Amino acid sequence: MESLGEMLKSWPGGRSMSNQADQKLEELMADPLVERLFVKHPELNERAVRMNMNRVYQYVNEYRNCTNCPGLNNCPNDFEGHYTLLSCETVNDQVQLIDRKVSCKKFIARRSEEQIKNRIRSFYVDETALNNGYSADEILFNDPKRTEAAYQILAYIDKTKEEGLQKEGLYLAGKFGTGKTFLMCYLLHELAKAGYSGAIVYMPEFVEDLKSMMHDQAKLRETVEMMKETDLLIFDDIGAENLNPWVRDHVLGSILNYRMNRKPTLYTSNYELDALERHFSFTSKDGDEQYKGERLMNRVRPYVEVIMVTGENKRGRK
Structure with missing residues (x-):
């Protein structure tokens, strides 16, 4: 052959x-x-x-x-x-x-980054901060006045990676434009790399959107359940929203009541805690309701470590 x-x-x-x-x-x-x-x-x-x-x-x-x-x-x-x-x-x-x-x-790097992004949900927040990535040097040294707060954020990230989800969250308070949201997005991104899911919610627009969800109960239920169950939940710029009793007592109250002692809730705000309690105590519909403000704060104050974020206002700077 x-x-x-x-x-x-x-x-x-x-x-x-x-x-x-x-x-x-x-x-x-x-x-x-x-x-x-x-x-x-x-x-x-x-x-x-x-x-x-x-x-x-x-x-x-x-x-x-x-x-x-x-x-x-x-x-x-x-x-x-x-x-x-x-x-x-x-x-x-x-x-x-x-x-x-x-x-x-x-x-592999792109697939890993896509998996990280898929673990994070963003509601009304500029996703540039989430998508661009970060470096620890950028977090620590962009503004020397913010360095102490940045170190506290890094310590929280390390503790979560070592011990698992904390029951206590963080409350970042400070003036406009000092980088509170930026620091929280960094935290979300780093812990998403460690496998944790998270959501960041810009409160003023979220509260307005909730009013339309009153007529779409399925969407409302899905949104609230997601915020209850996600590993890390960040309410961004809390205190800047225009509250009504239903949002305060039945939505925020329900979410925070479920998460306390289960999963950490984190916040950024221009208000310190006492001022936030006064904000929660007043609604455009019912006026001053100190008891209901205190009730909601009892689901916030005991479950956060307060971090004061100082520094220059970076908004509008080139």
Whole structure:
């Protein structure tokens, strides 16, 4: 019986094809990557390479593509963000080359970042702070006046990573534009990397949206349940909202009543705690209701560590 090589040579143009294959095999055998493959797998031989030239060529070509990576979005490999890896296996005294696709570092990093983002829900908050990523240096040294608060945030993150979710949350108080929301977004991002889910809610717009949800009970129930169950819940700019008794007593009260002693709730505010209690005690509908303000604060005050955030107003600065 004729060998495949002899059959190719006997066909019109077959000898040329065979010569091209021999030349390609010679080039592959001289490639440093293939030479390293022979060192790693001593059982590998030239016959196995010849029988698997397409696999070996793809292995070499994709390695070169990765070495000169043009970026994940312009990945030239067959499977974006993956490259071919070869290994050997001997079956019935025959060496077989086995190829498999492996994720590259850039693909793994992007997938990890997508998983992090999927753990965080944002309601009415500018997501730039969540999507751009952070560095500890940026958190600590952008504003020296804010450094002490930043260290407290970092300590809370480390404690949560070491011990698990804390029952106590944080209450960041300070003037406009000092970076309270920025610090909280950093906290969410870092703890999402550790596997925790979270939500950040901009209170003034959330409260206005709740009024329309009164007529969509399914959406209201879904929203409230999510805020009850998420690992970390941040109420951003609390105290700036225009409260009514229903929002205060039946929505906020319900969420905070469920979360206390279960999961941490965190806050940013321009008010310190006493001023926030006065805010909760007054609604546009019923006026001053000190008892109901105290009642809600009993679900806030005992469950937070207060951090004063000082520094310059960074809004509007270029």
